Amino acid sequence: MRCIPEEREALLQFKAAIVDDFGMLSSWTTPHCCQWEGIRRSMSGEIHKSLVELSQLQYLNLSKNSFIYTHIPEFLGSLRNLKYLDLSSCRFQGQIPSQFGSLSHLKYLNLAHNAMNGLIPHQFGNLSQLRYLDLSYNYFEGNIPSQLGNLSQLHELYFGGGYLDNLKISDGGQWLSNLLSLTHLSLDFVSNLNRSHTWLQVIVKLPKLRELSLFHCSLSDNFILSSRTSKFNSSTSLSVLHLSQNSFTSPMVFQWVSNITSNLVELDLGYSLLEGSTSSQFNMVMNSLRHLDLSSNNFKAKDLKSFTNICTLCSLYLSSNKFTEDLPSILGNLSSGCVRHSLHELDLSSNDITGTLSDISVFSSLKTLFLDANRFNGMIHEGVKLPSTLENLSISRNFFQGGIPKLFGNACALHSLDMSYNSFSDELSMIISHLSGCARYSLEELSLQSIIPTSMGLLLDLQALLLRNNNLVEGIPFSLSNCTKLVMLDM
Template sequence: MRNPVQLPLMMFVLCAVSQVVNGEQPIRCLPKEREALLQFKVAIVDEYGMLSSWSTPHCCQWEGIRCSNLTFHILSLDLHGDFYQYRYLSGEIHKSLMELPQLQYLNLTSNYFQHTHIPEFLGSLKNLKYLDLSSCGFEGKIPIQLGSLSHLKYLNLGWNDLEGSIPHQLGNLSQLQHLDLSYNHFEGNIPPQLGNLSQLHELYLKISDGGQWLPNLISLTHLSLEYVSNLNTSHTLLQVIAKLPKLRELSLVHCSLSDHFILSSMPAKFNFSSSLSVLDLRDNTFTSPTVFHWVSNITSILVELYLSGNHLEGSTSSDFDNVMNSLRHLDLSYNNFKARDLKSFSNICTLHSLYLSSNNLTEDLPSILGNLSSGCVRHSLQELHLSSNHITGTLPDISIFPYLKTLFIDGNQLSGTIPEGVKLPSTLEELTIGFN
């Protein structure tokens, strides 16, 4: 039988916990951790008042701070900046953060720490699960100490000025699911130890080797390789990528892929994962619509295809229309297509959005829309971008696309008056016709 003296004490504890959980009183942070945050604040240059709330007694109520309801330890420090809103921190990341032993989440993305290195002491935050230091201007090498963060699931060091080799110690991060090292200046081959990251779902980086370590990444769903200059002369890497069993999104941007690559690989069958639904081939050097035939050979379940920033022109074959029976988004902006080429895409019956900005469309708008509406796409299209071409004429009947929500035709050479009775789709939400 429970001691009667204990009952009032238990009721008091339960009442106190209830008050905390229900927000009836603020969670009081631990004095040692509050002092650590204040030391961090002193070392930071806060021109825009991001830390202005860091003065009250209860640091768990400060902006960017989240504490445990039970232990009162600080669990999360989210101080991401925003350059466009003039809201970012600079200065020094103080080692007082080492006094936050239960910290699990640290987000400092889009702040301004240029001409500084990533602090080595971050490797001592053993409970970290999420670390985002992207777009901060960090220089130097990746500290090998980050390889000690055994609970880390998310690591983003992209968009900095990091250099040197990628430390093999990152291969120790056995729980890692997201790794972004893109847009830096690394040298040398990728350490084969990255092949140990069997839990990795998303990988963004630049590589200069054959990717022999890639087949071990059996959980990979998102892979982004940019500026891989040797990809155009070797099919080995792409064959390795094609065997990743769960790959859903593949980005090969700025990889100098050309028509020669496609023609030389036509006999080879890249048996891509049956789950591949997004393919990004922006800013390569394709000129021929043969790329559409190649894409339809390697996968038939694409939902999104990005081909902007190439030199494409001409009409594709009907095979592409027939095979692409799940495509919803097609980006062909910054190419050289003409109005007559648009018939090639008029029978993609699932297409919701089509981007054709900055092409070589010189015909009048009724002809362009007529070519595009000649097939079943007229019943599926919801978003059409025709900005920054050389389109002439005036605004015709747009109701031929009954489900269109967005139409951009700004930056062309339309002229005259808009007919008073012009028909618009009842679904239309946005019409941009300026700069004509």
């Protein structure tokens, strides 16, 4: 089908206003504009008003371009047949055109990751077909318009995400009660949530809500204490809850969470001030929890006993806490319950853990272990075994000496090993030799800090080799040419 001449001319005028340094629109020359390659990225300039001639346009995606210092053109509100509009990551400034409220067929609207400011137009309440609305990572201010409660078809709604946001929730969030189709909700950086509990009572009643993000909302222990007088119907649909960068200090937040939802799968409480042990009741209620993020808090080794009997837990993130004990003490507190069989990923990086590496094979399902940026020292004993399931191990930025045990080479699932920035003294040829068991067929990424060993070619599946900050005096060994799967080499 040949395209309509008026529409072809409109697209060519649009192209003329674009700075296309990478030739992304180079195919826009043939008579058949229906075959032209679509717009992708790395463009700047301006959006030409000729687009209004495309009266039947339903899908417009200009995301990830660079319309820096420009406003969103008001004439886009004249494209009344639009169903999909993505203007995210375009560096737009200024306010959202109120004319967007006339796009009555719109089902998808994404304006995230720009630099827009001012009020969110109340005319958005006219977009009755809308199912997806993302306004995050901008600089909006004022109340979230209650007219958004008219969007009964909405599935996903995202606000906040920027430190310069000054959004507030209006009407105690009562307007949220009409969004019965909502599955994903982000109220990140909404600043007045700690002053009322009405919004929370409304949210936990939404029948389809699966994910809720309340990142950096100034919620505190006082908010929890004052909410005890409120009656909550525990949500049966909510499975993902993000509460990071709030001001919780007491472990009573765990009990509060268990009162809100009974089927939680993922909980993020990172970057708070939490310390101490939670009650055993949390373990019993959290019978579906798989991912728990407690990074950047004040937990100690003895507090880990609180989580040992969450038998579904797969991922536990504990980086940047207050662990000062040796690894056997920490793992002993964590491995006394069923979690030692369920845990797949454990992050203990950026703490002050002392001593040397101990046997971690008690965690029979562990796939990823991060121990980097601690205070480990001394030699790794020959008897240290890795779980047979382990795929990723990082022990970088410590003070390990000597080399690695031969048993490391029996980790037949090991894909990635980061040993950089330590004080290993063994010749790397010996280290590589110790990895030449069944690990030689699985290891894909290796990060080291020493002279390249002549036996590097033993690692047949190696894809990435990182050797920064070394003093290479012997040259590059010919055996490296045996690593025929190598993709990245960093010297």
